[in-house]
Amino acid sequence: MDNVINANEAARAEAIGVLSDIELEATLQFGSREMPLREVLELGPGDVVELDRHVSEPVDLVIGDRIVARGEVVIVSGNFALRISEVAAPQLRLESIRCLF
Template structure:
């Protein structure tokens, strides 16, 4: 008999979600964006400064799976950059980031 990896029909939706909790996902902090022509990219070198479309006082985005799941401010912790979360997306929007697993 085959085992159903999504759980038995008697289990609630939370138990199906439990299967996903140990999956590693890449998280990216996005400071801003900028459109560039290929020749501009090829001209980049050490010391080049790129101006982004975001003001220094605006929150940065925490992106998982091409979706913004939270926003916050950049801080330094023990000499490393970190994110202090100030806003969190709704649970539904966060789940859409990993929809490919459903």
């Protein structure tokens, strides 16, 4: 039985190795809000859309449709970046790519 488990683990590790160089799109999700179509159509320069998350709350790092980490927004070389404070379990992070295939 141990040989079967070890063979399965080896096959899984090999599959992960093959996939490890695939480029995935990472998105920072600051919050969300439902808006009626009317409001969307009326949007214009200078309008402000308020989201459901307080500025002090962590921001989500989303891959596919899964939250894989959370953290604080920082600036690095003039670009937004995320200082990670929480990371999802490895299995959940792997599940983030299922929707891409």
